[in-house]
Amino acid sequence: AAGVIQSPRHLIKEKRETATLKCYPIPRHDTVYWYQQGPGQDPQFLISFYEKMQSDKGSIPDRFSAQQFSDYHSELNMSSLELGDSALYFCASGMGRTQPQHFGDGTRLSIL
Amino acid sequence: SQQGEEDPQALSIQEGENATMNCSYKTSINNLQWYRQNSGRGLVHLILIRSNEREKHSGRLRVTLDTSKKSSSLLITASRAADTASYFCATDADNAGNMLTFGGGTRLMVKP
Numbered sequence: 001a002a003g004v005i006q007s008p009r010h011l012i013k014e015k016r017e018t019a020t021l022k023c024y025p026i027p028r029h030d031t032v033y034w035y036q037q038g039p040g041q042d043p044q045f046l047i048s049f050y051e052k053m054q055s056d057k058g059s060i061p062d063r064f065s066a067q068q069f070s071d072y073h074s075e076l077n078m079s080s081l082e083l084g085d086s087a088l089y090f091c092a093s094g095m096g097r098t099q100p101q102h103f104g105d106g107t108r109l110s111i112l
Numbered sequence: 113s114q115q116g117e118e119d120p121q122a123l124s125i126q127e128g129e130n131a132t133m134n135c136s137y138k139t140s141i142n143n144l145q146w147y148r149q150n151s152g153r154g155l156v157h158l159i160l161i162r163s164n165e166r167e168k169h170s171g172r173l174r175v176t177l178d179t180s181k182k183s184s185s186l187l188i189t190a191s192r193a194a195d196t197a198s199y200f201c202a203t204d205a206d207n208a209g210n211m212l213t214f215g216g217g218t219r220l221m222v223k224p
Binding site: 058104 | 155
């Protein structure tokens with residue numbers, strides 16, 4: 001069965017650079033969630049979208065923004081990157097506001 | 113502070129033994145889910161238990177939920193080396209959108 005696709009799998013950036021992470025949800029899923037998982041930590045919710053509109057907002061820094069496009073894929077844009085942004089970024093998708101959420105394999109972002 | 117907290121943080125058992133992981137949370141919830149994460153990989157959904165359910169089974173997994181104590185347990189029976197992973201509980205809090213709040217995770221090692 002099709003799963004959530006995230007790209008790239010790995011990304012290396014330097015401080016103050018920008019990064020864009022992409023997420024392609026499972027077909028027919030209209031809700032996308034973004035989570036950040038720091039080293040040795042549990043995932044933290046960043047932001048979610050339902051039917052292309054932002055639905056919930058968590059601990060997402062002002063330097064980050066995200067959107068969901070007409071084909072339901074989502075992009076997380078990160079600017080003025082800091083060392084502390086080094087983490088695994090997960091996207092999850094779901095149908096409407098129901099659970100469970102299905103996670104992708106994540107993008108590992110390393111800031112040098 | 114974290115919605116969910118897990119104990120133990122790490123568990124090492126022999127193949128064939130049972131593994132029990134516990135999770136506590138703080139607010140009222142719609143449901144509680146357990147996820148598994150292999151090192152550096154995505155989160156795989158294992159089982160969801162709704163707030164009006166007390167116990168649920170799926171294969172070798174058994175989940176209990178005690179809403180009066182705000183706690184849940186995950187039992188893996190007849191463990192296998194392939195069960196080695198981190199296990200997280202995640203809650204979908206009542207009146208808090210659709211985001212998941214994860215606990216600290218239990219690192220399970222099953223020795224062959």
